[in-house]
Amino acid sequence: MDFAYSARTENLRGQVRGFLDQHIVPRLGQWQREVAAGAFPVSFMEDLKALARSEGLWNLFLPSLGADEPGQGLSNLEYAPLAEIMGRVSWASEVFNCNAPDTGNMELLHMFASDEQRERWLNPLLNGEIRSAFAMTEPDVASSDASNIQTLIRREGGEYVINGRKWFITNASHPECAFLIVMGKTDPDGEPRRQQSMVIVPFDTPGVELVRNIPVMHHLAPEGHSELIFRDVRVPVGNLLGAEGDGFMMAQARLGPGRVHHCMRAIGMAELALELMVERALERKTFGRYLHQHGSVSEWIARSRMEIEQARLLVLKTAWMIDNVGAKGARKEIAMIKAVVPSMLNGVVDRAMQVFGAMGLTPDTPLADLWISSRCLRIADGPDEVHLRSIARLEIAEGQERRGSGSDYLTPPEVLRAR
Numbered sequence: 061m062d063f064a065y066s067a068r069t070e071n072l073r074g075q076v077r078g079f080l081d082q083h084i085v086p087r088l089g090q091w092q093r094e095v096a097a098g099a100f101p102v103s104f105m106e107d108l109k110a111l112a113r114s115e116g117l118w119n120l121f122l123p124s125l126g127a128d129e130p131g132q133g134l135s136n137l138e139y140a141p142l143a144e145i146m147g148r149v150s151w152a153s154e155v156f157n158c159n160a161p162d163t164g165n166m167e168l169l170h171m172f173a174s175d176e177q178r179e180r181w182l183n184p185l186l187n188g189e190i191r192s193a194f195a196m197t198e199p200d201v202a203s204s205d206a207s208n209i210q211t212l213i214r215r216e217g218g219e220y221v222i223n224g225r226k227w228f229i230t231n232a233s234h235p236e237c238a239f240l241i242v243m244g245k246t247d248p249d250g251e252p253r254r255q256q257s258m259v260i261v262p263f264d265t266p267g268v269e270l271v272r273n274i275p276v277m278h279h280l281a282p283e284g285h286s287e288l289i290f291r292d293v294r295v296p297v298g299n300l301l302g303a304e305g306d307g308f309m310m311a312q313a314r315l316g317p318g319r320v321h322h323c324m325r326a327i328g329m330a331e332l333a334l335e336l337m338v339e340r341a342l343e344r345k346t347f348g349r350y351l352h353q354h355g356s357v358s359e360w361i362a363r364s365r366m367e368i369e370q371a372r373l374l375v376l377k378t379a380w381m382i383d384n385v386g387a388k389g390a391r392k393e394i395a396m397i398k399a400v401v402p403s404m405l406n407g408v409v410d411r412a413m414q415v416f417g418a419m420g421l422t423p424d425t426p427l428a429d430l431w432i433s434s435r436c437l438r439i440a441d442g443p444d445e446v447h448l449r450s451i452a453r454l455e456i457a458e459g460q461e462r463r464g465s466g467s468d469y470l471t472p473p474e475v476l477r478a479r
């Protein structure tokens with residue numbers, strides 16, 4: 061087993077890190093000031109995107125890119141360490157056209173779009189000319205169980221008519237958000253996993269109403285986690301993605317690599333929090349000692365390092381598995397990273413805040429923002445409990461299979477009887 065990154069990955073890591081240090085970090089303050097003044101997208105975003113693209117740092121996330129599409133065609137394992145670097149700044153991924161939820165939508169369109177849909181929606185997304193959103197979650201039903209989704213997508217002649225309410229739709233308040241991929245029921249009485257479909261809804265379709273951008277922990281993301289109403293929204297049947305009833309399957313297909321991306325960005329955030337924790341512990345003194353010389357603080361530093369390393373190895377293994385056995389074969393690992401990494405990040409950031417004392421709670425460090433991100437990630441893309449349920453179910457199924465296999469393995473009851 062080789063734990064080193066490939067030469068290509070190392071080279072790209074150097075390039076992405078260099079880009080971040082040279083072009084993104086110096087603009088952190090300007091980004092904050094412009095967004096606070098209501099200027100979003102910020103004035104320099106398009107210039108930075110053009111620069112990143114000219115340096116080949118574009119669409120780094122999509123392994124199946126065609127030769128005629130812009131980007132590198134990196135594997136998930138090659139991209140993962142780059143996502144870690146991007147995670148250090150909340151808006152950095154967009155500079156490289158690697159931001160969620162556009163990445164997930166590009167993956168979906170890449171897999172399931174018709175030629176016409178590719179031309180109209182995928183190509184502008186791959187070129188970073190438009191933004192998009194994915195609308196599944198609803199206020200009226202427990203949406204961590206996708207089969208609960210109630211939005212109706214009713215066929216009427218050559219059109220679908222959509223009625224429903226969605227919320228927490230990331231990117232829906234982005235001024236460049238041109239379309240939404242909406243999940244809803246085309247067959248409410250069908251077999252539970254075949255009731256849902258996905259349709260592409262241009263944002264400017266009559267009946268689409270942006271109700272509000274919902275603050276998350278009192279924090280308002282400029283691109284939005286927004287509430288939307290769909291009132292008799294009509295789109296041509298050609299806007300159906302995949303086939304009727306494929307919604308559930310496509311939602312599953314969309315989530316594998318996206319979870320690796322989220323988790324690697326979270327590891328980048330945890331590294332940043334640990335760096336800050338160490339810096340602060342090296343410069344502050346209480347009771348005659350530097351903070352790192354107090355046992356509790358040095359233990360927090362050590363625990364944080366161990367937890368980050370464990371988490372990264374698991375995420376890289378998951379990326380490798382997606383590359384080698386596909387997202388379906390890696391579903392246990394995908395669930396594991398989504399349960400492990402946000403909690404790990406939450407713990408590391410919490411310790412860093414404690415080391416900073418009161419300052420750790422203010423906007424004078426990125427820690428408060430990192431903490432909010434970590435807390436959100438424990439719910440967004442499925443809450444921890446749902447992933448734990450999936451892991452346990454797979455583990456139990458494997459246990460049941462072992463029991464019936466008659467292998468040489470000593471199953472637990474046999475161990476007990478042998479005693």
Ligand SMILES: Cc1cc2nc3c(=O)[nH]c(=O)nc-3n(C[C@H](O)[C@H](O)[C@H](O)COP(=O)(O)OP(=O)(O)OC[C@H]3O[C@@H](n4cnc5c(N)ncnc54)[C@H](O)[C@@H]3O)c2cc1C
Pocket residue numbers: 161194195196197198201202203204205227228229230231276285436439440441442443445446449
């Ligand atoms: C910042 C952010 C961005 C988001 N972006 C998007 C987006 O772009 N598009 C989109 O469609 N959605 C988005 N979401 C919504 C997110 O995917 C949902 O909030 C999530 O799937 C949970 O659904 P819910 O809020 O309806 O919680 P519910 O389904 O009501 O669940 C509530 C709680 O019940 C518990 N629970 C659920 N199932 C189980 C179980 N099996 N065992 C034990 N406990 C359980 C969990 O603790 C869970 O937190 C976003 C959310 C956030 C916070």
